[in-house]
Amino acid sequence: xxxxxxxxxxxxxxxxxxxxxxxxxxxxxxxxxxxxxxxxxxxxxxxxxxxxxxxxxxxxxxxxxxxxxxxxxxxxxxxxxxxxxxxxxxxxxxxxxxxxxxxxxxxxxxxxxxxxxxxxxxxxxxxxxxxxxxxxxxxxxxxxxxxxxxxxxxxxxxxxxxxxxxxxxx
Amino acid sequence: xxxxxxxxxxxxxxxxxxxxxxxxxxxxxxxxxxxxxxxxxxxxxxxxxxxxxxxxxxxxxxxxxxxxxxxxxxxxxxxxxxxxxxxxxxxxxxxxxxxxxxxxxxxxxxxxxxxxxxxxxxxxxxxxxxxxxxxxxxxxxxxxxxxxxxxxxxxxxxxxxxxxxxxxxx
DNA sequence: GTCCTGGCTGAACAATCTGATCGGTTCCGG
DNA sequence: CCGGAACCGATCAGATTGTTCAGCCAGGAC
Numbered sequence: 001x002x003x004x005x006x007x008x009x010x011x012x013x014x015x016x017x018x019x020x021x022x023x024x025x026x027x028x029x030x031x032x033x034x035x036x037x038x039x040x041x042x043x044x045x046x047x048x049x050x051x052x053x054x055x056x057x058x059x060x061x062x063x064x065x066x067x068x069x070x071x072x073x074x075x076x077x078x079x080x081x082x083x084x085x086x087x088x089x090x091x092x093x094x095x096x097x098x099x100x101x102x103x104x105x106x107x108x109x110x111x112x113x114x115x116x117x118x119x120x121x122x123x124x125x126x127x128x129x130x131x132x133x134x135x136x137x138x139x140x141x142x143x144x145x146x147x148x149x150x151x152x153x154x155x156x157x158x159x160x161x162x163x164x165x166x167x168x169x170x
Numbered sequence: 171x172x173x174x175x176x177x178x179x180x181x182x183x184x185x186x187x188x189x190x191x192x193x194x195x196x197x198x199x200x201x202x203x204x205x206x207x208x209x210x211x212x213x214x215x216x217x218x219x220x221x222x223x224x225x226x227x228x229x230x231x232x233x234x235x236x237x238x239x240x241x242x243x244x245x246x247x248x249x250x251x252x253x254x255x256x257x258x259x260x261x262x263x264x265x266x267x268x269x270x271x272x273x274x275x276x277x278x279x280x281x282x283x284x285x286x287x288x289x290x291x292x293x294x295x296x297x298x299x300x301x302x303x304x305x306x307x308x309x310x311x312x313x314x315x316x317x318x319x320x321x322x323x324x325x326x327x328x329x330x331x332x333x334x335x336x337x338x339x340x
Numbered sequence: 341g342t343c344c345t346g347g348c349t350g351a352a353c354a355a356t357c358t359g360a361t362c363g364g365t366t367c368c369g370g
Numbered sequence: 371c372c373g374g375a376a377c378c379g380a381t382c383a384g385a386t387t388g389t390t391c392a393g394c395c396a397g398g399a400c
């Protein structure tokens with residue numbers, strides 16, 4: 001059912017880990033996502049060689065999420081974001097999660113502490129669409145109850161910079 | 171308080187939008203985040219010029235989140251992820267959200283429908299750390315109640331591919 | 341029918357960057 | 371004192387970039 005990689009990620013395990021230099025490298029990349037290795041090495045005061053090696057390690061070592069992560073649903077026309085908490089018949093967790101995975105508008109499913117509760121992030125083009133998706137979720141065998149909360153505003157947009165800066169100084 | 175860009179994002183407004191060709195381009199990029207423009211143009215059967223123009227438009231047009239988004243907290247040593255819902259004295263929403271923004275471990279703050287409820291994603295190195303952060307959140311003036319839920323497992327890791335594929339075909 | 345605009349193409353250019361591979365250095369733990 | 375690991379500086383041919391050109395074509399405006 002799950003590939004090794006998926007299990008690895010699914011368990012929220014730790015990954016190789018990055019040091020202060022890596023953090024600085026990533027900060028530089030944050031400012032210019034498509035910066036060349038040359039530019040990065042100059043910014044960081046490291047040899048091109050070093051930067052190249054570190055980048056390769058990071059990119060292949062599982063420290064980075066796939067590129068998709070940078071895509072804003074709004075850009076694809078999905079103007080609504082909602083968080084649905086789903087209560088599940090305990091024994092059907094796997095079944096429900098694959099059912100959720102089959103809905104394209106489901107962006108993320110996270111298992112929360114508490115008994116068999118899932119946090120599901122979904123997007124929709126409009127209210128009707130969201131309704132349709134909610135029904136799809138409810139229709140999954142094993143789902144007991146859902147609670148849909150519309151995202152009205154982003155007060156803090158997803159960020160890592162503060163933690164990265166801390167890591168860069170350490 | 172907020173720059174134009176932050177307001178723009180904060181309101182969850184729509185962005186320029188991407189067409190089927192853009193979607194295909196982004197899919198190709200998902201498979202190889204650091205693919206060269208040359209490689210992309212060959213994959214897509216488009217002129218290098220075209221790809222370059224589209225990429226520039228996407229990158230500068232707000233369709234993409236910053237690079238940080240690809241960074242996995244686990245890689246930085248934050249092994250725990252939690253979602254905290256925060257009930258706020260209605261008049262203090264702005265105050266609370268800036269208070270939350272001051273905590274580095276707060277990755278994201280989203281205003282949910284329902285009265286003055288915030289969904290806060292935080293990360294922590296261990297349980298003690300999470301406790302400390304929870305207290306910090308509770309200490310913010312205007313916070314009425316918090317409910318912390320630990321993320322135990324990712325059933326569906328954040329993804330956009332299904333929606334991208336749909337957009338690529340349309 | 342004609343004009344204009346916008347997007348795509350193919351081509352060219354010099355300048356830069358890449359990937360790969362040297363040997364040499366420095367530092368740390370065994 | 372001896373690896374081993376990480377970094378450095380340097381070299382190479384070959385690929386890629388940014389930029390700018392003119393031509394082409396479809397669709398909308400007049």
